[in-house]
Amino acid sequence: MDKNGMNGTNTDVLIVGAGPTGLALGIDLARRGVDALVVERGQTLFPGSRGKGFQPRTMEVFDDLGVLDAIHAAGGDYPVGMVWKDGKRVGEHQMFEPAEPSEDAPYNKAWMVPQWRTQEILLARLEELGGTVAFGREVVGVAQDADGVSAHFASGASVRARYLVAADGGRSGVRQALGVGMTGETVDPSPTLVADVRINGLDRDNWHVFPPGEDGGFLALCPLAGTEDFQLVARLPEDAEVDLTPDGIRKVVAARTHLAAEDVTEVRWASDFRPRAALADRFRVGRVFLAGDAAHVHSPAGGQGLNTSVQDAYNLGWKLGAVLTGSVPATLLDTYEEERRPIAAHVLGLSTGVHRGEVRRGEATRQLGLHYRESSLTAQTRSAPAGALRAGDRAPDGRVAGVRLFDAFRGPHWTLLALGTDAPGDDLGPVRVVHGPAPTPYGTGVFLVRPDGYVGWAAETTDGLTEYLSGVGLR
Incomplete structure (x- = not known):
């Protein structure tokens, strides 16, 4: 049966929830050629404005996903x-x-778009890429084994997927079905x-x-x-x-x-x-992942919740794509919880601080300083003074030999920056190479930028590059 009829459908990734998180993930997977299905309990998209603000880092994500112009046109x-x-x-x-x-942070202010309009834009982009949303599909049960996940719907139909992502909100039925608790506090x-x-x-x-x-x-x-x-x-x-x-x-x-x-x-x-702040005790159970409000619930103060949720999807999308379409081992998916749960915990504290008047809406809430320096995917051999760009940091924009870096990063690939030093002589296959003088704030060195716009590897020369590429499945 087809995906609209649902029963007996097989897909690589089932995304439960057609909010900003689920739709952003659907877009990222669709552009990677991953077979994914988004299902939504409601008969339509969410109708309200609830999450209305985008931080600069999320605007950079939207640039990469191909919706920035529409988001700019729809808001103010x-x-x-x-x-x-x-x-x-x-x-x-x-x-x-x-x-x-600035040149390195071109969208350095909050931008307002009501949530209902954001979802319309994301849905249009998903459909442009060949994706779809099945409305009126309420997941009431989840069962998994070594090979995949079966989702059962209130209608009696079911879907079989290799992986399932719960993006079904703060009262996530999938999270409850998994028995994953939420730890937190009442903010007000x-x-x-x-x-x-x-x-x-x-x-x-x-x-x-x-x-x-x-x-x-x-x-x-x-x-x-x-x-x-x-x-x-x-x-x-x-x-x-x-x-x-x-x-x-x-x-x-x-x-x-x-x-x-x-x-x-x-x-x-x-x-x-x-208003409350709560964090899921786990972001992954076997082949099921929690993302967005299903994984962390914020006070709306400071506009952090929706932004953190979209960035969950952005982190998980490239990893699912790499595992499902390439030769990357499934252990790469372990890094989703490793990287995103500490970020969510940090941002929860930030949201609560803004709500209580302890933190100003400013540099801390723009989310440009969030990083993965402690991740197992991060490798730093380059000597860098305090305050310098390091592996694990967001890769800033800029220009190198006439090439805008965000243009070079845009797309599902990795990007190697050889700045003020020799470019690698070997063919790097799917990795795009940009070579030229070192711009501020990078400095001289070699930087391998992940598909989600973070520096995965930073060194002074290309020594060790082949080993890192092999570790992430690119060699």
């Missing part, structure tokens, strides 16, 4: 915060520390209301902030770039009963702002949650 800069009191503007609030693009016991609304009486040039009242609650209305909507976020009293009806949302706006209830002309989507 974050507006300046405007603080209100008693119906009057009382001051501006900078939500983010300012940052200017008070409920938070979030909604997409149409509203009169506010300009779209500012993120409108209404400070806490006597009950400690606050409300903010952010114009969503590329739409006519505002995202409403309101912190309610701890014992409040959240009313998600349009009338309930209108009452919250009228109670916490100078606006009248009737100024809310439409409620397009609404939800509520209690």
Whole structure:
């Protein structure tokens, strides 16, 4: 039976969940020629704005996946915060520390796109590459053996895959079926209301902030770039009963702002949650991987959760592709949890710090400094002073002999940079070679850049390169 009918379908990778994580992974696998199927419990894509901000590192990922132009066209800069009191503007609030693009970090600021629009863009790219999403498919059971994974659906159908990736959110049914626990804490016991609304009486040039009242609650209305909507976020009293009806949302706006209830002309989507931070005890069980919110749940403060989730997919995609389409041993997949779980733990602490006012939205939240220096895939023999680029670091942009490095990196291949030194004389097969003077911040040396844009190997000469390439299946 075909993939729409599902029963008896076989695929290399089954991705459960068509959020940004699952769709990004689907794109990465599709461009590598991997047979993958994305299934989604809902009948449509998620309809709300919940995750609306992209950090610079994620914009670099989108550049590589071929969706950056669409993401740029669909969104915009974050507006300046405007603080209100008693119906009057009382001051501006900078939500983010300012940052200017540079040659090595060309997307060095947060970019706003509502989540529903992001998912439309990612789905269009997936379909352009020949991929597909099967909607209305709820996974209710998972069984695996030495050769693969069987996923069973509420409809009674099943799919057999060599690997399964759970990208089905913070309440992941797959994670629960595996018996993997989540360890964490409540960041804020008070409920938070979030909604997409149409509203009169506010300009779209500012993120409108209404400070806490006597009950400690606050409300903010952010114009969503590329739409006519505002995202409403309101912190309610701890014992409040959240009313998600349009009338309930209108009452919250009228109670916490100078606006009248009737100024809310439409409620397009609404939800509520209690901010928490939690990390899955494992990111892998046999042939099943956890990614995105299924693996880590963040406070929305600082815009870290969605970004970390997309980067989970970016890390896992090239590794699954290498194992499924090449001669790379399956042990490469062990490095997914090794690399991503410490990153998730670090970013969870960062999100909680932003939520509690302990960390500013700025350099720490842009995610350009995240690294894999301690990974077993990382090899550093180059002498490098403190602060210099090392193996495991993100590979910056720049120009070498007229070639833009992000253009050289774009695609599913590895890239070797021979900078200010001799290029390798041997044919490196699928590895692209860029040779020329050493730009800042690289310095002189030889750098092997992984398909996900991190330096895997850094040395002063090509000595040891063949051994490293053999270890990752490229020789």
